[in-house]
Amino acid sequence: MTDTSILPPQSGEAGFGDYFALLKPRVMSLVVFTALVGLLVAPVPVHPMVAFASVLFIAIGAGASGALNMWWDADIDQIMKRTKGRPVPSGRVTPGEALQIGMWLSCFAVVMLLLSANPVAAGLLAFTIFFYAVVYTMWLKRWTPQNIVIGGAAGAFPPMIGWAVATGGVSVESVLMFALIFMWTPPHFWALALFMKSDYADAGVPMLTVTHGRRETRRQILIYTLILVPVALGTGLTSIGGPLYMAVALVLNLAFLKGAVDIWRRKEEEAEADGYAVEKKVFRLSLYYLFLHFGALLAQAVLRVYGIGGW
Amino acid sequence: MAFGKDHELHQRRFGRNLWVGACLLGFVAIVFGLTVVKVTRDGPIEGFDHTVRPQMTEGAK
Incomplete structure (x- = not known):
């Protein structure tokens, strides 16, 4: 303290x-x-x-x-x-x-x-x-x-x-919105941790890249992304979802999943050789990922006002 | 008698006070707005003014 x-x-x-x-x-x-x-x-x-x-x-x-x-x-x-x-x-x-x-x-x-x-x-x-x-x-x-x-x-x-x-109150829709951000945070942050030279270790804060190594961090990114995908798509099946959200979520999740697999398959030497290009790309994508999911939910709600767009 | 130029610290303090004042004014406006919305939510309010009006009786509802 x-x-x-x-x-x-x-x-x-x-x-x-x-x-x-x-x-x-x-x-x-x-x-x-x-x-x-x-x-x-x-x-x-x-x-x-x-x-x-x-x-x-x-x-x-x-x-x-x-x-x-x-x-x-x-x-x-x-x-x-x-x-x-x-x-x-x-x-x-x-x-x-x-x-x-x-x-x-x-x-x-x-x-x-x-x-x-x-x-x-x-x-x-x-x-x-x-x-x-x-x-x-x-x-x-x-x-x-x-x-x-x-x-x-x-x-x-x-x-x-x-x-x-x-x-x-609380309902399945709000819990899924919570879960979307909750499951998105680890791959988003760890993708950043892989290419940013951080001084967390000097400050005594345990970071996965330091305590368990970069190989394990890559594996954890993939695991959390695999859990994130059904959460994001499942949100689209509830009352706040709809065809527009589902289309956006499908494209984003396919791209994000591919990015997570690419990160998992890469060796540290390959990443160092190209200046962590894939990790940086996935990190940028993760920013759009969250913004566009919530933007699509909002667009879906606007369409619903005009009687179109819902399930 | 002319006053001397304000010290930088006084300018900074003045700026801070201005912002605090703006925040307080904003807070008053928000509380006022919320009060108006919540009080008028169930339609216009009719108070009893010591005279029985037909529209206030049960039969008129």
Whole structure:
């Protein structure tokens, strides 16, 4: 955890942007997109004002868990190149401030979501914050190389919360949207880990590529992709799916599966020789993969409004 | 008497305060909007104004 004695002293007064950076805006944008899709594909219409406010509070809750993560991980963030510029390790914001902002915004987001939506959505948001800040960041991140699998669950909750805002409950559709992001995270992240020279090992964070080797990482990418494919196609058979989603999902899953097989079959020497071309291609594809699946679900919901496109 | 130029720290603090103010105003607007939506969700509200109106009786429903 954070040992304030090893952090640089605070360099002057922090600006608003420094506090905003604590909320991990890039992660928040993905949360907004997936939560909005979860909310809009639900069969119950939501008033635009309630939808806007609810998605905003979900994003603030996600941001708050990011601030708590930065507070706890300030010591290892300072070691890694990718994270040493963050507000706490760079000294622009004190760890105490990050903790305060994280805690207060968490409470604020959960209470406001309870008032704007319903107890189920608020409860799911509270659990997501707890899961990311405590289960992932404090317990598992530095303990097991499966950390990315478990951490992926926190990123998978937003569409489920969006669905709960509209329906007030949990159903097979929302569980499948959760499963889609949950199963997508490991191959997405490990494809990146194969070609990025990371300094996780220096920071004492166990990564699969280091603890079990690159051969095993390639095998795990294929295993998780094999589980991901039926989840993605199965989503298309539920009430939120339809021919358009199914067509998009078929093309994307065939391409992603081929990519995962290619990664699995490659030897490390071949990858090094061509500068990890296949791994980079699969990583790029994984970004489109998630965006287009959720985009197709949204398009399917729009078509349904006009009475076309559903099963 | 002319005031001296603001120190960079004061400018930064002013910018921060401006943003906090904007956030608070936004929050007030959101709470107001949510209140209007939730209160008017079940149609217009008719209060009892100490005069019995026919449309308020059970028979009129």
